[in-house]
Amino acid sequence: xxxxxxxxxxxxxxxxxxxxxxxxxxxxxxxxxxxxxxxxxxxxxxxxxxxxxxxxxxxxxxxxxxxxxxxxxxxxxxxxxxxxxxxxxxxxxxxxxxxxxxxxxxxxxxxxxxxxxxxxxxxxxxxxxxxxxxxxxxxxxxxxxxxxxxxxxxxxxxxxxxxxxxxxxxxxxxxxxxxxxxxxxxxxxxxxxxxxxxxxxxxxxxxxxxxxxxxxxxxxxxxxxxxxxxx
Numbered sequence: 001x002x003x004x005x006x007x008x009x010x011x012x013x014x015x016x017x018x019x020x021x022x023x024x025x026x027x028x029x030x031x032x033x034x035x036x037x038x039x040x041x042x043x044x045x046x047x048x049x050x051x052x053x054x055x056x057x058x059x060x061x062x063x064x065x066x067x068x069x070x071x072x073x074x075x076x077x078x079x080x081x082x083x084x085x086x087x088x089x090x091x092x093x094x095x096x097x098x099x100x101x102x103x104x105x106x107x108x109x110x111x112x113x114x115x116x117x118x119x120x121x122x123x124x125x126x127x128x129x130x131x132x133x134x135x136x137x138x139x140x141x142x143x144x145x146x147x148x149x150x151x152x153x154x155x156x157x158x159x160x161x162x163x164x165x166x167x168x169x170x171x172x173x174x175x176x177x178x179x180x181x182x183x184x185x186x187x188x189x190x191x192x193x194x195x196x197x198x199x200x201x202x203x204x205x206x207x208x209x210x211x212x213x214x215x216x217x218x219x220x221x222x223x224x225x226x227x228x229x230x231x
Contacts, residue, residue, distance in 0.1 A: 001056050003028055006107060009054065013082050014131045018123040027117065031107040036100040042084075047094045049087020051108040055079050058104030059180065063188065064096050075138075076101070076181070076189070086135075088114055089128060101185065149230075152200040154190040156209065156227040163219060171221045178216040 001009070003025075010016040010024045019027070031054070036042055042053075045064055053060075060077040077083040077098075087094045088111045118125045149157075163170060163177055179186075187197040204210045209223035 001105075006031070006054075006056070009056070009080055012080055013054070014134065015082050015085065015127050016124070018127050019121065023117075023121065027109065027113070028107070030113040031109045034106050034108045036104040036106070038100055038102050040100045042098040042100060043094050044097045045094050047087075049084060049090075049092065049094050050111050052082060052084045052088040052111070052114055053077075053098075054107045054109070055081050055083070056105040056107060058106075059101045060104060061099045061101050061185070061188070062096050063099070076185075082131075085128075085131065089118075089132070101181065151190065151192045151196050152203050152227060153230050154192070155186070155197065155200045156204065156224045158186070158190055159204075159210065159217075159219060160221070160224050160228055163221065163224075173220045173222070174211075174218045175221055176213065176216060177210075177219050180215075 006028045007021060007024045010019075010027060011021070016024060016027060034053070036058075042060065043049075055077050057079055060081075060083055062075045062077060062083060083098060084094070086092075091111070118128060159177065159179075162179060163175060166177060167175060183197050183201070184194050187194045190197070192200070201210070204224075204227065205212065207223060207227065208220055209227055210217045210219050
Protein backbone atom coordinates (compact mmCIF):
# COMPACT_ATOMS: atom_id res chain seq x y z
CA UNK A 1 0.00 0.00 0.00
CA UNK A 2 1.35 3.43 -0.94
CA UNK A 3 1.35 6.55 1.20
CA UNK A 4 -1.95 7.74 -0.24
CA UNK A 5 -3.62 4.45 0.70
CA UNK A 6 -2.30 4.70 4.25
CA UNK A 7 -3.71 8.23 4.58
CA UNK A 8 -7.12 6.96 3.42
CA UNK A 9 -6.95 4.00 5.81
CA UNK A 10 -6.16 6.32 8.72
CA UNK A 11 -9.26 8.31 7.79
CA UNK A 12 -11.44 5.25 8.36
CA UNK A 13 -10.16 4.62 11.89
CA UNK A 14 -11.97 5.81 15.00
CA UNK A 15 -8.79 7.34 16.36
CA UNK A 16 -7.68 9.41 13.37
CA UNK A 17 -10.82 9.75 11.26
CA UNK A 18 -11.66 13.23 12.60
CA UNK A 19 -8.40 14.72 11.33
CA UNK A 20 -7.96 16.60 8.09
CA UNK A 21 -6.22 14.92 5.19
CA UNK A 22 -3.18 17.14 5.74
CA UNK A 23 -2.93 16.04 9.37
CA UNK A 24 -3.30 12.40 8.39
CA UNK A 25 -0.52 12.87 5.84
CA UNK A 26 1.66 14.17 8.67
CA UNK A 27 0.85 11.09 10.74
CA UNK A 28 1.57 8.75 7.85
CA UNK A 29 4.90 10.49 7.40
CA UNK A 30 5.86 9.65 10.98
CA UNK A 31 4.92 5.99 10.71
CA UNK A 32 7.24 3.18 9.72
CA UNK A 33 6.41 -0.04 7.94
CA UNK A 34 6.70 -3.27 9.92
CA UNK A 35 6.12 -6.90 9.03
CA UNK A 36 5.36 -9.92 11.20
CA UNK A 37 5.31 -13.58 10.29
CA UNK A 38 2.51 -16.00 11.24
CA UNK A 39 2.66 -16.99 14.93
CA UNK A 40 5.16 -14.22 15.70
CA UNK A 41 4.59 -12.48 19.05
CA UNK A 42 4.52 -8.72 18.55
CA UNK A 43 4.41 -7.84 22.23
CA UNK A 44 3.50 -9.49 25.52
CA UNK A 45 1.41 -8.35 28.44
CA UNK A 46 3.63 -6.30 30.73
CA UNK A 47 5.91 -4.99 27.95
CA UNK A 48 6.48 -1.25 27.65
CA UNK A 49 4.10 0.35 25.14
CA UNK A 50 6.18 2.43 22.77
CA UNK A 51 4.19 2.18 19.52
CA UNK A 52 0.64 2.01 18.23
CA UNK A 53 -0.06 -0.10 15.13
CA UNK A 54 -2.31 0.17 12.08
CA UNK A 55 -2.93 -3.16 10.32
CA UNK A 56 -2.70 -3.05 6.52
CA UNK A 57 -2.82 -6.76 5.72
CA UNK A 58 -3.26 -9.88 7.84
CA UNK A 59 -4.77 -10.55 11.25
CA UNK A 60 -3.61 -10.08 14.84
CA UNK A 61 -4.79 -11.97 17.93
CA UNK A 62 -5.09 -9.94 21.14
CA UNK A 63 -5.08 -12.14 24.23
CA UNK A 64 -4.17 -12.62 27.87
CA UNK A 65 -3.04 -15.67 29.85
CA UNK A 66 -5.22 -17.02 32.64
CA UNK A 67 -3.79 -17.99 36.03
CA UNK A 68 -3.56 -21.62 34.87
CA UNK A 69 -1.67 -20.69 31.69
CA UNK A 70 -4.56 -20.84 29.21
CA UNK A 71 -4.62 -18.25 26.45
CA UNK A 72 -7.83 -16.20 26.43
CA UNK A 73 -8.34 -14.30 23.20
CA UNK A 74 -10.64 -11.29 23.43
CA UNK A 75 -10.28 -9.63 20.03
CA UNK A 76 -8.74 -9.71 16.56
CA UNK A 77 -7.28 -6.78 14.65
CA UNK A 78 -7.58 -6.93 10.87
CA UNK A 79 -6.93 -4.48 8.01
CA UNK A 80 -7.83 -0.93 9.03
CA UNK A 81 -7.79 -1.73 12.76
CA UNK A 82 -5.60 0.03 15.31
CA UNK A 83 -4.11 -1.92 18.23
CA UNK A 84 -1.62 -1.33 21.02
CA UNK A 85 -3.22 1.99 21.93
CA UNK A 86 -3.71 1.72 25.70
CA UNK A 87 -0.09 1.45 26.85
CA UNK A 88 1.02 3.84 24.13
CA UNK A 89 -1.43 6.47 25.34
CA UNK A 90 -0.82 6.21 29.08
CA UNK A 91 2.84 5.19 29.08
CA UNK A 92 2.13 2.08 31.14
CA UNK A 93 2.63 -1.60 30.43
CA UNK A 94 0.88 -3.58 27.71
CA UNK A 95 -2.44 -4.87 29.06
CA UNK A 96 -2.51 -7.83 26.66
CA UNK A 97 -0.37 -9.74 24.24
CA UNK A 98 -0.48 -9.42 20.45
CA UNK A 99 0.37 -12.32 18.13
CA UNK A 100 0.26 -12.47 14.33
CA UNK A 101 -2.18 -15.15 13.18
CA UNK A 102 -1.12 -14.74 9.55
CA UNK A 103 1.65 -12.79 7.89
CA UNK A 104 0.99 -9.16 8.75
CA UNK A 105 1.88 -5.84 7.13
CA UNK A 106 1.38 -2.87 9.42
CA UNK A 107 2.38 0.71 10.14
CA UNK A 108 3.83 1.67 13.53
CA UNK A 109 3.46 5.14 15.05
CA UNK A 110 5.91 6.00 17.88
CA UNK A 111 4.50 7.01 21.24
CA UNK A 112 6.11 10.47 21.10
CA UNK A 113 4.48 11.20 17.74
CA UNK A 114 1.06 10.16 19.07
CA UNK A 115 1.40 12.28 22.21
CA UNK A 116 2.52 15.28 20.12
CA UNK A 117 -0.66 14.90 18.04
CA UNK A 118 -2.86 14.77 21.14
CA UNK A 119 -1.23 17.90 22.57
CA UNK A 120 -1.57 19.87 19.35
CA UNK A 121 -4.93 18.55 18.08
CA UNK A 122 -7.90 18.60 20.51
CA UNK A 123 -9.87 16.46 18.05
CA UNK A 124 -7.32 13.64 18.47
CA UNK A 125 -7.59 13.87 22.26
CA UNK A 126 -11.40 13.66 22.05
CA UNK A 127 -11.22 10.78 19.57
CA UNK A 128 -8.80 8.94 21.87
CA UNK A 129 -11.28 9.24 24.77
CA UNK A 130 -14.16 7.97 22.62
CA UNK A 131 -11.95 5.19 21.24
CA UNK A 132 -10.93 3.94 24.69
CA UNK A 133 -14.49 4.17 26.03
CA UNK A 134 -15.74 2.12 23.09
CA UNK A 135 -13.07 -0.53 23.80
CA UNK A 136 -14.12 -0.64 27.46
CA UNK A 137 -17.77 -1.10 26.51
CA UNK A 138 -16.87 -3.89 24.07
CA UNK A 139 -14.83 -5.64 26.76
CA UNK A 140 -17.71 -5.40 29.25
CA UNK A 141 -20.10 -6.85 26.67
CA UNK A 142 -17.72 -9.74 25.90
CA UNK A 143 -17.34 -10.60 29.59
CA UNK A 144 -21.11 -10.47 30.05
CA UNK A 145 -21.63 -12.73 27.04
CA UNK A 146 -19.15 -15.32 28.33
CA UNK A 147 -20.70 -15.29 31.79
CA UNK A 148 -24.38 -15.27 30.86
CA UNK A 149 -25.02 -16.66 27.38
CA UNK A 150 -24.87 -20.09 25.77
CA UNK A 151 -22.13 -20.84 23.27
CA UNK A 152 -24.41 -20.79 20.23
CA UNK A 153 -25.65 -17.32 21.24
CA UNK A 154 -22.08 -16.03 21.64
CA UNK A 155 -21.11 -17.61 18.33
CA UNK A 156 -24.10 -16.11 16.49
CA UNK A 157 -23.21 -12.65 17.84
CA UNK A 158 -19.60 -13.07 16.75
CA UNK A 159 -20.65 -14.09 13.24
CA UNK A 160 -23.02 -11.11 12.99
CA UNK A 161 -20.23 -8.80 14.14
CA UNK A 162 -17.92 -10.24 11.47
CA UNK A 163 -20.66 -9.78 8.85
CA UNK A 164 -21.13 -6.12 9.80
CA UNK A 165 -17.41 -5.52 9.33
CA UNK A 166 -17.14 -7.48 6.09
CA UNK A 167 -20.44 -6.53 4.42
CA UNK A 168 -22.01 -3.48 6.13
CA UNK A 169 -25.78 -3.43 5.74
CA UNK A 170 -25.96 -6.86 4.06
CA UNK A 171 -29.08 -8.86 4.96
CA UNK A 172 -30.83 -11.92 3.64
CA UNK A 173 -30.80 -15.71 3.63
CA UNK A 174 -27.52 -16.13 1.71
CA UNK A 175 -24.98 -13.52 2.81
CA UNK A 176 -21.40 -14.80 2.28
CA UNK A 177 -18.94 -14.67 5.16
CA UNK A 178 -15.22 -15.38 4.84
CA UNK A 179 -14.04 -15.68 8.43
CA UNK A 180 -10.44 -16.58 7.65
CA UNK A 181 -9.89 -18.10 11.11
CA UNK A 182 -9.89 -21.62 12.48
CA UNK A 183 -12.36 -23.19 14.91
CA UNK A 184 -9.61 -22.92 17.49
CA UNK A 185 -9.49 -19.15 17.01
CA UNK A 186 -13.28 -18.97 17.22
CA UNK A 187 -13.10 -20.87 20.50
CA UNK A 188 -10.58 -18.40 21.93
CA UNK A 189 -12.72 -15.44 20.92
CA UNK A 190 -15.91 -16.65 22.60
CA UNK A 191 -14.34 -18.28 25.64
CA UNK A 192 -15.12 -21.90 24.78
CA UNK A 193 -13.34 -25.11 23.83
CA UNK A 194 -12.84 -26.13 20.21
CA UNK A 195 -15.11 -29.22 20.47
CA UNK A 196 -17.92 -27.09 21.92
CA UNK A 197 -17.52 -24.56 19.11
CA UNK A 198 -17.75 -27.40 16.59
CA UNK A 199 -21.02 -28.53 18.23
CA UNK A 200 -22.36 -24.95 18.22
CA UNK A 201 -21.50 -24.55 14.52
CA UNK A 202 -23.35 -27.77 13.77
CA UNK A 203 -26.36 -26.48 15.74
CA UNK A 204 -26.39 -23.25 13.71
CA UNK A 205 -26.17 -25.27 10.49
CA UNK A 206 -29.04 -27.54 11.56
CA UNK A 207 -31.14 -24.44 12.33
CA UNK A 208 -30.39 -23.03 8.86
CA UNK A 209 -28.56 -19.99 10.25
CA UNK A 210 -25.33 -20.84 8.42
CA UNK A 211 -24.30 -23.11 5.57
CA UNK A 212 -20.75 -24.25 4.92
CA UNK A 213 -19.44 -22.81 1.64
CA UNK A 214 -15.85 -23.78 0.85
CA UNK A 215 -13.60 -22.22 3.49
CA UNK A 216 -16.38 -19.85 4.61
CA UNK A 217 -20.12 -19.73 5.19
CA UNK A 218 -23.30 -18.31 3.78
CA UNK A 219 -25.43 -16.81 6.52
CA UNK A 220 -29.13 -16.27 7.05
CA UNK A 221 -28.92 -12.95 8.89
CA UNK A 222 -32.50 -13.10 10.19
CA UNK A 223 -31.93 -16.54 11.70
CA UNK A 224 -28.59 -15.50 13.17
CA UNK A 225 -30.18 -12.44 14.75
CA UNK A 226 -32.89 -14.66 16.22
CA UNK A 227 -30.28 -16.92 17.82
CA UNK A 228 -28.21 -13.93 18.99
CA UNK A 229 -31.25 -12.55 20.82
CA UNK A 230 -31.85 -15.75 22.78
CA UNK A 231 -31.35 -15.46 26.53
